[in-house]
Amino acid sequence: MTNSDRIIVPLDVPDLEQAIALLDLLPEVNFWKVGLELFVSSGAEILGILQERQKKSFLDLKFHDIPNTVAGACRSASRYQVDLLTLHATAGRQALTAAKGAISDLLSPPKLLAITVLTSLNARELALDLKIPLELSEYALNLALLGKESGIDGAVCSPQEVAQLRRVCGEDFLLVCPGVRPSWSIKGDQSRVMTPAQALKAGADYLVIGRPITGAEEPKVAWTKICHELADI
Numbered sequence: 001m002t003n004s005d006r007i008i009v010p011l012d013v014p015d016l017e018q019a020i021a022l023l024d025l026l027p028e029v030n031f032w033k034v035g036l037e038l039f040v041s042s043g044a045e046i047l048g049i050l051q052e053r054q055k056k057s058f059l060d061l062k063f064h065d066i067p068n069t070v071a072g073a074c075r076s077a078s079r080y081q082v083d084l085l086t087l088h089a090t091a092g093r094q095a096l097t098a099a100k101g102a103i104s105d106l107l108s109p110p111k112l113l114a115i116t117v118l119t120s121l122n123a124r125e126l127a128l129d130l131k132i133p134l135e136l137s138e139y140a141l142n143l144a145l146l147g148k149e150s151g152i153d154g155a156v157c158s159p160q161e162v163a164q165l166r167r168v169c170g171e172d173f174l175l176v177c178p179g180v181r182p183s184w185s186i187k188g189d190q191s192r193v194m195t196p197a198q199a200l201k202a203g204a205d206y207l208v209i210g211r212p213i214t215g216a217e218e219p220k221v222a223w224t225k226i227c228h229e230l231a232d233i
């Protein structure tokens with residue numbers, strides 16, 4: 001796998017037409033993420049289109065509910081043949097275990113990823129607004145370990161925590177990092193960021209890079225620039 005195959009680009013657009021326009025504009029991208037904005041507006045059609053085009057897909061709906069509901073949602077989402085699927089680690093051990101159990105008899109189930117601490121949050125918000133009495137990195141690690149102990153395949157974490165998670169959770173635990181920003185792009189609402197090269201060197205398996213590419217004046221140029229930055233690491 002080349003380092004550019006480690007980049008997942010989110011289709012964070014309001015409708016199917018704009019999603020297809022991005023697929024057409026960036027045929028080099030092999031791994032796409034479908035999140036809440038597109039799925040809520042347009043449903044699952046995009047997942048069939050990605051399959052037809054032989055692209056890998058990441059369904060990022062971040063399920064967070066009681067165990068029975070999370071398990072049912074994971075089972076239902078599996079029918080779309082996606083490669084990756086997210087649920088919140090904070091749904092708890094029972095929900096995580098039930099989710100894994102609900103798809104374990106399938107022929108090619110998606111890999112389940114536990115969301116740890118959203119990359120938009122900073123330490124101050126975690127402590128003052130969410131009243132979490134732990135260091136952010138410790139909290140993220142605890143959530144990743146809860147996922148691992150519950151049979152979940154990997155975690156979504158910030159690049160700032162990925163080295164620690166890699167060390168503790170091991171090489172086989174899949175680590176996917178959003179909150180990735182090339183030095184030439186703006187952070188926007190992301191808080192805990194690193195550059196693509198830093199995130200890969202720190203141990204990420206995959207990088208989710210959206211607006212620095214899709215919001216660029218010339219997305220193809222931005223994509224190529226990032227691929228060059230990752231070529232020699």
Ligand SMILES: O=c1ccn([C@@H]2O[C@H](COP(=O)(O)O)[C@@H](O)[C@H]2O)c(=O)[nH]1
Pocket residue numbers: 010012035115117118119120156157178179180190208209210211212
């Ligand atoms: O902690 C998280 C979990 C998911 N995301 C998602 O990743 C992309 C990031 O897009 P950018 O445009 O590169 O900011 C987006 O779809 C989020 O829903 C995340 O950012 N942080």
